[in-house]
Amino acid sequence: MGIVKDTVSGFWNLILGLFTTGKYLPKKSVTLQYPDERWPMPERSRGVVVLLSDPETGELNCNACQVCMKQCPVHAIDVEQIKDPETKKRYPGKFTIDNTICCFCGICEEVCNFDAIKLTGKYEFSVFNKAELIYNKEKLQELGRDVKYTPKKKQKPAADEKPEKDAKTEKIGTESVEEKAETKPGEENS
Numbered sequence: 001m002g003i004v005k006d007t008v009s010g011f012w013n014l015i016l017g018l019f020t021t022g023k024y025l026p027k028k029s030v031t032l033q034y035p036d037e038r039w040p041m042p043e044r045s046r047g048v049v050v051l052l053s054d055p056e057t058g059e060l061n062c063n064a065c066q067v068c069m070k071q072c073p074v075h076a077i078d079v080e081q082i083k084d085p086e087t088k089k090r091y092p093g094k095f096t097i098d099n100t101i102c103c104f105c106g107i108c109e110e111v112c113n114f115d116a117i118k119l120t121g122k123y124e125f126s127v128f129n130k131a132e133l134i135y136n137k138e139k140l141q142e143l144g145r146d147v148k149y150t151p152k153k154k155q156k157p158a159a160d161e162k163p164e165k166d167a168k169t170e171k172i173g174t175e176s177v178e179e180k181a182e183t184k185p186g187e188e189n190s
């Protein structure tokens with residue numbers, strides 16, 4: 001009697017399972033075949049921090065000024081500056097980011113004046129060894145190679161274009177010079 005009951009119950013569960021599967025078959029899939037497929041991440045996602053390179057020369061934009069290192073609230077960045085004695089150009093001899101402590105605040109990107117560092121939508125951090133989460137310069141540059149960015153370098157004003165404040169100051173300065181020139185000797189103390 002127990003065997004019959006179990007068989008009927010099993011058969012009934014099989015029917016229910018097939019019914020549930022059949023119900024979702026015609027619907028659009030909501031899962032992706034990771035890692036062959038990936039969700040596109042929003043532009044301002046806070047994922048892996050990378051180093052950016054000049055699209056034309058392929059060289060790192062970083063000049064090792066160390067501002068990001070000093071501003072990082074968790075001291076996740078370590079930059080060693082090297083100065084070329086001939087060209088006087090500065091570049092990072094060492095640049096590491098410790099992803100075990102990075103909190104993805106984005107301050108490094110915010111303070112960098114050279115479009116050299118950026119948070120990306122990349123999110124694949126999994127490693128077997130924790131030490132591998134400390135990314136070196138080469139890895140950071142490689143991760144940033146396909147990252148598009150809009151340069152935020154401040155444009156220098158054209159030579160004939162002067163800020164309003166400066167123009168005013170100049171005018172006041174000119175007037176005072178002209179006024180002084182018009183002032184006759186002996187009138188100064190009257």
Ligand code: SF4
Nearest residue numbers: 062063065066068112
């Ligand atoms: S990433 Fe930017 S702020 Fe950091 S050392 Fe390089 S140039 Fe300076």
Ligand code: SF4
Nearest residue numbers: 072102103105106108
């Ligand atoms: S995102 Fe924030 S915590 Fe991470 S390296 Fe940049 S400044 Fe440091």
